[in-house]
Amino acid sequence: xxxxxxxxxxxxxxxxxxxxxxxxxxxxxxxxxxxxxxxxxxxxxxxxxxxxxxxxxxxxxxxxxxxxxxxxxxxxxxxxxxxxxxxxxxxxxxxxxxxxxxxxxxxxxxxxxxxxxxxxxxxxxxxxxxxxxxxxxxxxxxxxxxxxxxxxxxxxxxxxxxxxxxxxxxxxxxxxxxxxxxxxxxxxxxxxxxxxxxxxxxxxx
Numbered sequence: 001x002x003x004x005x006x007x008x009x010x011x012x013x014x015x016x017x018x019x020x021x022x023x024x025x026x027x028x029x030x031x032x033x034x035x036x037x038x039x040x041x042x043x044x045x046x047x048x049x050x051x052x053x054x055x056x057x058x059x060x061x062x063x064x065x066x067x068x069x070x071x072x073x074x075x076x077x078x079x080x081x082x083x084x085x086x087x088x089x090x091x092x093x094x095x096x097x098x099x100x101x102x103x104x105x106x107x108x109x110x111x112x113x114x115x116x117x118x119x120x121x122x123x124x125x126x127x128x129x130x131x132x133x134x135x136x137x138x139x140x141x142x143x144x145x146x147x148x149x150x151x152x153x154x155x156x157x158x159x160x161x162x163x164x165x166x167x168x169x170x171x172x173x174x175x176x177x178x179x180x181x182x183x184x185x186x187x188x189x190x191x192x193x194x195x196x197x198x199x200x201x202x203x204x205x
Contacts, residue, residue: 004080004081004084004088005028005078005079005080006078006079006080007030007076007077007078007079008027008076008077008078008079009074009075009076009077010032010071010074010075010076010077011071011074012071012072012073012074012075013070013071014070014071015068015069015070016069016070016071016075016077017057017058017065017067017068017069018065018068019037019038019039019065019066019067019068020039020064020065021064021065022063022064023058023060023062023063023064023065023082024081024082024083025058025079025080025081025082026056026057026058026059026079026080026082026085027056027057027058027069027077027078027079027080028054028055028056028057028077028078028080029051029052029053029054029055029056029057029075029076029077030053030076030077030078031053031074031075031076032052032053032071032072032073032074032075032076032151033050033051033052033071033072033073033075033151033152034050034051034052034055034057034069034070034071034072034075035047035049035050035069035070035072035152035156035160036048036049036050036051036057036067036068036069037067037068037069037070038067038068039068045068045159046159047156047159047160048067048160049160050072050132050133050136050152050156050160051136052136052137056098056099057069058082059085059098059099072151072152072156073151120203122161122163122167122168122170122171123171123174123175123200124200124201124202124203125161125162125163125171126157126161126163126168126171126172126175127175127180127197127198127200127201128201128202129157129160129161130148130181130189130191130197130201131194131197131198131201133148133150134146134148134191134194134197142194143194144193144194144195145190145191145192145193145194146190146191146194147184147185147188147189147190147191148184148188148189148191149186149187149188149189150187150189154168154169179192180192180193180196180197180200181197
């Protein structure tokens, strides 16, 4: 599959998928963090998610991209031509399986986001967000305690969670007072008890 890929490095803050533009390529994230967004009629943008290494972007069966994508930090991508997608799927059946898995994951993520914005408190939303970053990093092999790096700004987190920047900052301070998060190495956030944070995020805390 690597034979069909063009390796691309995208600097931080660069939009490499324009919502509504012709979907000539799809991408696999091999390094860094990407934020996904939808454009609103009044010109504003709503962040709909953050994705990292291993995620495919632009695989949906549509002639135009249904979302925009911007690099949060420097990002490494493998770019593939969509005109070669059918040939690639014949040569690598795993791509078709991955396409179906990505579609299923997007549906679950959309449902989770609806719950996040519709029912959860600010405390629960921020805890859920941190748990999501843990899943992004560790998958199913979750350690009892962990460190995570958050390259996105507080404003981006607030946009994604449907909160104000001030509320996000206050909530992070509350989580620190409750010893649910602390300072990790460098710019990392340390989570001393993943299970406690998960309980807060699920509304059981």
